[in-house]
Amino acid sequence: MASEYPPSLQSCLSLLVLFLETAFILIFYFFVSYEVPSSLEYFHNYSYSAFQDVNVMVVFGFGFFLTFLKRYRLSSVGFTLLITALGVQWALIVEGFLFYFSSGKVNINLDSILRGTLSITAVHISAGALLGKVNPVQLTCMAMMEVTAFAVDRWIITDILKVESHVSMMHVHIFGAYFGLVVSGWFCPPLLKNKFEKEKSGRLSDLFSMIGTLFLWMFWPTFNSVLLSDDVEKRKAIYNTYYAIAVSAVTAFALSAASNRNGKFDMVHVRTATLAGGVALGFSAGTISHPCVAMTLGLLASTIAVLWSRCVQMHWNPALKIHDTCGVHYTFGLPGLLGGIAHVILAVYNNWDNLSMEGYSILIEVGALSFTVVMALGTGFFAGFLLTCKLWKAPPVSKYFDDQAYWEFPNLAVGF
Amino acid sequence: MRIKLPILAIFLEVVTIVLFGVFVRYDTQNNTLDFQDVHVMIFVGFGFLMTFLKKYGFSSVGINLLIAAFGLQWGTLLQGFWHMHQGEIKVNIKSMINADFSTAALLISFGAVLGKTSPVQMLIMALMEITIFACNEHVVVEILRATDIGASMTIHMFGAYFGLMVARFLYRPGLKIGHVNESSSYHSDLFAMVGTLFLWLFWPSFNSAIAETEGAQHRAIINTYFSLAACVLTVFAFSSLLDPRGKLDMVHIQNATLAGGVAVGSCADLNIAPFGAMLIGSCAGIISVVGFKYLTPFFASVLKIQDTCGVHNLHGLPGLLGGLAGIIAAAVQEAFSVLSPFLPRFFC
Numbered sequence: 001m002a003s004e005y006p007p008s009l010q011s012c013l014s015l016l017v018l019f020l021e022t023a024f025i026l027i028f029y030f031f032v033s034y035e036v037p038s039s040l041e042y043f044h045n046y047s048y049s050a051f052q053d054v055n056v057m058v059v060f061g062f063g064f065f066l067t068f069l070k071r072y073r074l075s076s077v078g079f080t081l082l083i084t085a086l087g088v089q090w091a092l093i094v095e096g097f098l099f100y101f102s103s104g105k106v107n108i109n110l111d112s113i114l115r116g117t118l119s120i121t122a123v124h125i126s127a128g129a130l131l132g133k134v135n136p137v138q139l140t141c142m143a144m145m146e147v148t149a150f151a152v153d154r155w156i157i158t159d160i161l162k163v164e165s166h167v168s169m170m171h172v173h174i175f176g177a178y179f180g181l182v183v184s185g186w187f188c189p190p191l192l193k194n195k196f197e198k199e200k201s202g203r204l205s206d207l208f209s210m211i212g213t214l215f216l217w218m219f220w221p222t223f224n225s226v227l228l229s230d231d232v233e234k235r236k237a238i239y240n241t242y243y244a245i246a247v248s249a250v251t252a253f254a255l256s257a258a259s260n261r262n263g264k265f266d267m268v269h270v271r272t273a274t275l276a277g278g279v280a281l282g283f284s285a286g287t288i289s290h291p292c293v294a295m296t297l298g299l300l301a302s303t304i305a306v307l308w309s310r311c312v313q314m315h316w317n318p319a320l321k322i323h324d325t326c327g328v329h330y331t332f333g334l335p336g337l338l339g340g341i342a343h344v345i346l347a348v349y350n351n352w353d354n355l356s357m358e359g360y361s362i363l364i365e366v367g368a369l370s371f372t373v374v375m376a377l378g379t380g381f382f383a384g385f386l387l388t389c390k391l392w393k394a395p396p397v398s399k400y401f402d403d404q405a406y407w408e409f410p411n412l413a414v415g416f
Numbered sequence: 417m418r419i420k421l422p423i424l425a426i427f428l429e430v431v432t433i434v435l436f437g438v439f440v441r442y443d444t445q446n447n448t449l450d451f452q453d454v455h456v457m458i459f460v461g462f463g464f465l466m467t468f469l470k471k472y473g474f475s476s477v478g479i480n481l482l483i484a485a486f487g488l489q490w491g492t493l494l495q496g497f498w499h500m501h502q503g504e505i506k507v508n509i510k511s512m513i514n515a516d517f518s519t520a521a522l523l524i525s526f527g528a529v530l531g532k533t534s535p536v537q538m539l540i541m542a543l544m545e546i547t548i549f550a551c552n553e554h555v556v557v558e559i560l561r562a563t564d565i566g567a568s569m570t571i572h573m574f575g576a577y578f579g580l581m582v583a584r585f586l587y588r589p590g591l592k593i594g595h596v597n598e599s600s601s602y603h604s605d606l607f608a609m610v611g612t613l614f615l616w617l618f619w620p621s622f623n624s625a626i627a628e629t630e631g632a633q634h635r636a637i638i639n640t641y642f643s644l645a646a647c648v649l650t651v652f653a654f655s656s657l658l659d660p661r662g663k664l665d666m667v668h669i670q671n672a673t674l675a676g677g678v679a680v681g682s683c684a685d686l687n688i689a690p691f692g693a694m695l696i697g698s699c700a701g702i703i704s705v706v707g708f709k710y711l712t713p714f715f716a717s718v719l720k721i722q723d724t725c726g727v728h729n730l731h732g733l734p735g736l737l738g739g740l741a742g743i744i745a746a747a748v749q750e751a752f753s754v755l756s757p758f759l760p761r762f763f764c
Contacts, residue, residue, distance in 0.1 A: 008661050008662035008663075009656055009662045009663075010656055010657060010659065010660075010661070010662025011657075011662070012662075013652070013653065013656045013662065014652075014653040014654065014656045014657035014662075015653075017649050017650075017652055017653040018649075018650065018653045020649065021646055021649040021650060021653070021694075021698055024646070024694065025646070025691050025694045025695060025698070026691075028642075028689075028690050028691035028694060029689075029691040032689075032690050032691070033689060033690070034634075034635060034638060034687075034689070034690070048450065048621075048637065049450065052453065052617070052618070052621070055617050056617055059613055059616065059617055060613045060614070060617060063609075063613060064610075067606070073602070073606050074602070074605060074606065074609075074666055077606065077609045077613070078609075078664065078666075078669050081613070081616070081648055081669070081673065082648060082649070082652050084645075084648075085644070085645040085646075085647075085648035085649055086645075086648075086649055088645060089642070089645055089646070089694075108638065108690065109634070109638070110634065110637065110638065113638065113641060136652070136664075204603065208606060211610070403602075406663060406664055407663055407664050407665070407666060408659060408663045408664065408665040408666070
């Protein structure tokens with residue numbers, strides 16, 4: 001079993017990627033041009049540094065966040081870069097055609113690149129659930145499908161259900177998490193029920209993963225506020241996210257120690273539950289006007305994350321035959337749902353007096369939320385089915401969670 | 417080194433402080449340029465990019481810090497001498513960015529000789545290289561008025577070929593079959609990725625930092641972004657294609673993915689349309705991977721140049737490509753202003 005070689009990806013990977021890049025260049029040649037910067041004021045308001053923050057989060061933050069497996073670190077970082085580069089170009093094309101296709105041309109600017117980068121988050125979250133179990137060819141295909149599915153989902157939510165664009169983008173965590181979970185259902189051979197030796201984190205790999213977590217943690221206020229156009233809302237979103245994510249960090253430490261028999265911290269919780277507050281604040285960051293509400297949300301999100309990973313996950317995942325390597329369900333999925341529900345509750349509370357007037361739009365929010373979940377589950381199921389196809393040369397189970405299947409190692413690198 | 421390094425370093429610092437005292441004054445006009453991004457690239461990006469050697473990580477980051485910190489002071493002075501007003505050098509954010517640029521050339525050369533020099537030698541090299549760099553930059557940008565916004569030529573090509581010639585003189589026949597320490601380990605590769613990602617993320621800032629108008633800055637950011645994105649794809653494809661077992665090589669991912677930013681540098685602010693930037697990036701990625709695969713061994717065996725970091729493939733060749741692309745783009749733009757009424761719609 002151990003001598004089983006993974007299939008060579010030489011022709012498969014290079015042909016697919018080169019084909020995609022050629023296709024992108026051709027599509028860009030025919031349809032895409034710069035937006036003529038009509039007013040430079042726009043460029044000023046629309047700060048480049050906020051775009052950079054998000055970019056750092058998505059490439060650097062997620063890349064290192066996923067390096068916690070001790071033998072799969074090069075792949076985590078490398079494939080994150082690949083998927084981002086590929087996904088943003090594809091997202092620009094798909095979103096351009098769905099949203100901004102005016103007069104046979106797609107105009108791009110920093111704003112559209114930013115939206116593309118934000119929607120790639122969904123792919124990274126799904127890749128977290130599948131971490132170590134799929135090869136780069138499968139990841140590339142999944143990225144293409146998921147970006148398309150999420151763009152369609154957003155288009156339906158914003159154009160038909162008339163939900164705000166900012167809110168629809170914050171569905172990204174929920175979409176990514178449930179899409180990834182369903183796909184992971186297709187890659188869960190019986191062997192995986194017990195933890196693999198390779199599927200563990202080491203001291204150093206946890207440290208590398210913390211680099212990613214810290215970058216995500218630091219820049220999350222930008223993530224939640226970047227799409228808001230109103231200045232007051234933007235500032236509120238930054239404050240709220242800042243406090244919520246601080247509370248969730250403290251809570252994660254407290255509950256991690258409390259739920260451990262020896263009262264020690266568990267790196268899994270420190271890595272993941274600290275971020276739950278930021279995820280939960282995504283929907284309503286700009287509308288909450290008391291820091292205490294945001295902080296309560298952060299507390300709840302972190303509590304759910306720790307408790308789920310501690311108590312529920314080991315019963316829930318085998319029962320549903322899913323295998324979630326990175327724990328995206330409790331890091332992104334559940335806090336995202338909590339945020340969505342809290343958003344609805346806050347809307348009801350704020351509009352209590354004229355509920356009959358606003359009730360319809362609140363119902364729409366609920367509908368959009370459930371639509372995203374259904375869409376993620378449906379398209380994820382379909383995508384997972386396609387990914388099991390033999391054509392993609394999936395790695396054998398014995399080569400799961402192993403860098404050696406994909407990377408050239410000089411002298412069988414030391415310290416591996 | 418106990419005596420030489422402190423004496424040299426303190427001597428250089430005293431000289432610099434005296435020269436600053438005599439010549440340098442603050443500029444009163446303020447401009448809002450993104451300075452931090454370039455600074456992060458120089459110190460974190462280049463520093464960690466070179467930590468890939470398994471036993472040379474401390475020196476890579478440490479000497480990088482030392483020579484960059486000295487280089488940017490020296491660069492401020494040398495570049496300032498070309499723009500003196502009444503015997504004074506005015507410094508502002510833009511001169512800080514330009515000083516950082518001059519250290520970029522130095523750090524590229526450092527990559528070529530990585531692991532083969534002492535800090536003392538590196539300080540001397542910094543002194544000389546930045547002096548020549550400032551003269552060369554003045555000739556290219558001020559006298560010849562070449563279009564080189566992201567400095568494909570003046571920084572990347574200059575730094576690479578300077579470093580290669582230095583490496584030629586440091587050649588030791590004993591190292592023909594390679595040195596036992598000249599390889600990477602699992603962790604050092606991962607540390608190098610920290611540098612790569614920071615460079616990759618902030619390269620749009622590097623190419624747009626000194627753009628004159630905001631329209632040009634906006635174009636430079638978007639062009640560089642797409643060039644880098646396209647470059648990543650072709651690098652992964654070719655890295656896998658050129659390996660007999662189809663495996664990816666970390667060296668390519670760490671270095672060649674940045675070639676797109678180098679190559680698009682000289683024409684980033686021109687109206688080359690996103691697809692043009694993507695074409696340049698794709699070509700740069702391919703050239704760079706092929707260079708790492710075939711050219712570096714050739715250089716080491718035939719030309720006796722041991723290029724530790726492969727700067728020729730990351731900065732030299734893509735810089736050359738960028739120079740060519742700059743010529744073509746400038747020519748097209750020239751032709752375009754004449755012919756624009758007759759061209760099909762997607763050029764406009």
